Amino acid sequence: MTKPAQAIAVTNLHKRFGPLEVLKGVSLAANEGDVIAIIGGSGSGKSTFLRCINMLELPTSGSVTVHGETIAMKKDGHGGLMPSDRKQVQRLRTQLGMVFQSFNLWQHMTILQNVIEVPIHVLGKSKDEATAIGEALLHRVGLFEKRDAYPAFLSGGQQQRAAIARALAIQPLVMLFDEPTSALDPQLVGEVLTVIADLAKEKRTMILVTHEMKFARNVANHIVFLADGVIDEQGTPDEIFGNPKSERLKKFISSIH
């Protein structure tokens, strides 16, 4: 087999909120098929890192390359960067299927409408085509019967599964998950994790921020431990959980019962 292509590469990413430097030079590359789990204490900058990848947060410096194409950036005049080509960012974002912690489903649309919205109005698919794909995806996440329900009438776990279907519908190169289960109560966590584990089995490229260590260990092939704005340690799950080297990682792992 050939070497898998590089799906995403982040180089020396810095991010500063006023006086607070949250990310102090983070680099990460994911090949197609990789499942990378990002772990770390609260406030260590995991979410910020994920949001910088699709430019929801603008990095202070550093670069992001999606499928070989680097996002063109220019100085914003306040010591940070901004995209020099908005169209490019909009295009590359459709390669990055973000799934938010708090679902962020559009409340004024049914589940199916949520799923087909971007394919139709951004990717320019026909309604029939988008609907066919959307219904297949809803089947996949076990929500086909709920396709005409409005988000407010679903349980948290169902909403999160719908959000995953919505992200999948844009057929992204990489799926980005930001703590996809932490807004759910324990009973609902399971159903969402099952869907993600299935995606991992299919060798879909994913970057996920999670607090569920057991899950990270089972699903990811590479684990990144963020601390104090830098990558403190990274490696395979067995290395990270079986044989942590840095003191901070040891402490972090032991603190999770």
Added chain:
Amino acid sequence: MTKPAQAIAVTNLHKRFGPLEVLKGVSLAANEGDVIAIIGGSGSGKSTFLRCINMLELPTSGSVTVHGETIAMKKDGHGGLMPSDRKQVQRLRTQLGMVFQSFNLWQHMTILQNVIEVPIHVLGKSKDEATAIGEALLHRVGLFEKRDAYPAFLSGGQQQRAAIARALAIQPLVMLFDEPTSALDPQLVGEVLTVIADLAKEKRTMILVTHEMKFARNVANHIVFLADGVIDEQGTPDEIFGNPKSERLKKFISSIH
């Protein structure tokens, strides 16, 4: 030592919501110093039972005795009972310090005001006396610095501890806890359980509904398993968890990982 006095006794309690009979004859007695944990599946009537004890829910039949004094009831004309002496209920309720799952702190009062409200306006204590007791209690639950904060500005765990202080301030004979930690996220559960465990060490009479089995096992001296409106099994923690007899209890315990 003399035999401890009986703090509370519930005899053959029935409760019906329309067609649904939630409690089908439950009896329970607690001596002073007892810590009784009530466990059971969702919808098994645990909350209803607790709420019947202090007449927040009126039982369909059965009687409740607090410290030897039975609450006088009369027929309400719709097949249920109602208290025949409202004053008596009000008086006996001050013997039962209820702590709600959702805290129910009074939002328009500071934490200290919440704690001294009942001592002053129901028990008729002087403001100085109530404040002294209240501040001591807030110290005890670790909230003294927050005494002038309003509930909305506290974390869930802090609110629940304040609610416990409020219930303690009426110096009740029995504390009733209804899932005091289930509205909290896992990080905050610990601080509330610590406070309750402390109370148990002091031999304060408590009846608590909880889903935290490990905690119930450590803290309670008697465990009651409610199922389908009746007490399916009861006994010491070791009996219940170590050697469950009924099938339902076995299944219930195994379902909790």
Added chain:
Amino acid sequence: MADPISFLNWSLLALEPPGWGGVLLRGLMNSIEIAIGGYTFGLLLGIGGACGKLYGGPITRDLMECYTTIVRAVPELVLILLLYYAGTDALNYVLGLVGIGQVDISGLVAGIFVIGVVQGAYTTEVLRGAIKAVPAGQIEAARAYGMSPYKVMTRVTLPAMLPYAIPGLSNLWLIATKDTALLAVVGFSELTLVTRQAAGSTKAYLLFFCAAGVLYLMLTLVSDLIIRIIERRARRGFVEQS
């Protein structure tokens, strides 16, 4: 000829006659008087109405429902006409039956009565909504610690409801000040009518209507300021929603 200059004839606004400034101010005072009276009367009706609707028997509740429904479905202007003629008539009739005999209902009293009845229905709804917005658990907690129903009401329900009621109540106050303008149609000399008289007599329509507008606006802004202070006090302990 009402040449453009006369619209800017500021001397028409002088406080002393022949300037009309004094008249406008008296009209404003009349408006404020009616607004205060009507609002207070409405508040009393509203408290009664809200209690009736929430805690009253089935008949009280239905009657209250009719009252608020009718007032909320019919334009204020129509209500004011109806109440002004029929309401005061009926009042006199009832007083006559009771044996007090005819009372002389002055325009001021009639205005307060009319605005009050309209405001009463609105206040009922605001207060009812506010009381219902108090989380049931707060009231349950009060009962669980042995408070008597009266104590529950005065110590918990009422103070806890205030933050929910104040925005609505303060809007109603602003509405009351503006509704007084409708009394112009029954010839009560509040600000709007005297403005019209002044404008008609001097033909300086634009000047006087603008002047009255400014007066109303000032009233609103000053009220707003006071309301905000009250609100800040009452909302202690409540997290600001964006």
Added chain:
Amino acid sequence: AEPLKVGFAAEPYPPFTSPDASGNWEGWEVEFEKAICAEAKLECVITPVAWDGIIPALTSKKIDMIIGSMSITEERLKTIDFSDKYYNTPTGVIGPKSETFEATPEGLKGKTIGVQVSTIHQVYASKYFGENGATVKEYQTQDEANNDLAAGRLDAVQADSIALGAFLKSDQGKECCDLKGMVKDDPAILGAGVGIGIRKGEDELKAKLNAAIKAIRANGTYDTFSKKYFDFDVYGQ
């Protein structure tokens, strides 16, 4: 005893009634009211009421009499009672200077004519002009009708000739408009002059007022104050 409340139309109706900046009412009818009350030894207070609701105000006892240039008509007599007439003047039509037409149904065809609501003029204009191709627009006050005529929103205004005269003499009226003529009389509509409106059944008051009107006519008071406003006899025939 209680003072009698004399209802005035709250809207200015110069030169008969109009409030000044100090809130006092002035005009011919104010002097008439003073004279009548003095003569009949009645204690009177002026109570402004919306013209639109002045009859209900009388019947519901908010006021006790109406002195408001109210013509005595059949229709009104069904609801209220009147004293004898205290003035009577012909009805005229005015229009913009730039146009020439007669105050006849033919002359006003296709034109928009303004009248004050609830007046004999409204009834007359509807019947004679409205039914013959003119649009009749009703105003709450005479003033507004005049104003709209000056503003070009109306082609003509029909009203009491005295009120019109006063308008034509004002700055605004001088500039824009002139008298187009008097309308053909129709006593059934235009009535038998202006009287004091009172509630039905108050015959004692009516008698007093009638006597007072006679008295001030006879003793010259009426003419004295009329001279201040008019250079002809407003009492009419």
Added chain:
Amino acid sequence: MSETPTTDITTHAMAITPEDLPAAEGFFKPHRIVLLAIAAGLVFCIVWFMRWDWIPQYLPRLGYGIMITLAMLFSTSILGFLLAVPLGLVQVTGPWPLKALAKGFCTVVRGTPLLLQLWLLYYGLGSLFPQFPAIRQSFLWPYLRESWPYGVAALTISFAAYEGEVMRGAFAGVPAGEIEAARAYGMSRWTLFRRIWLPRAIHRALPTLTGETVLQLKATPLVATITVIDVYAVISKVRQDTYITYEPLLLLALIYMCLTGILVIAFRTLENRIPTRGA
């Protein structure tokens, strides 16, 4: 500064909204039957003892008046809403001069009585126009001569100001996450506004919009004071022609109640098409 729920409380308190409609089931209870019987008796007395003989004569005119009232209501609500959207949007995202302008507009309009605004436009502004020969000669003059354009203008402005405030809250209240999600999937700014932000804001504002529209209906009779012949003006005419005090007003109240009822039912149907849960 009033946030959305605030406006909502007051609007609801002032106007019947779909929530107030009684549910058909459980409406008839024993005491209700008694009350209904009393009400029926009352209505009978009103019909029997009061004077209603004037109705047939005025029926066509009443119909015409109702049409005018409805035309006023719909035209001004629609125009006002179209104005309210930019007013609300600008207050949330606009550059500060526009923001201040919109805010000032809303404050001034909401701070003064509608009756005064109406008169200001009609008697004030309207009487200025003819002094400019250019306007008098322009094609607009036939309209400016009429009174209804002033009524429409005043009601539109008023609706826009009140609803603009509602839309401001609605725009601001759309959860940031939903907008972020749209951006994260590559929507352009215009698509985002058209597909997510605006519909979501309208969705949020719909219940308040119902109330505001009923309030707008209640404001329409004011145009009668500037000689627009709406149903209120027709009834005024009846009162002035016949000197009957109460009956026409009672009929008028009944007409408005029916109109409100129809409006509210129509809105309920509309609202039910997109269900919302909770608040």
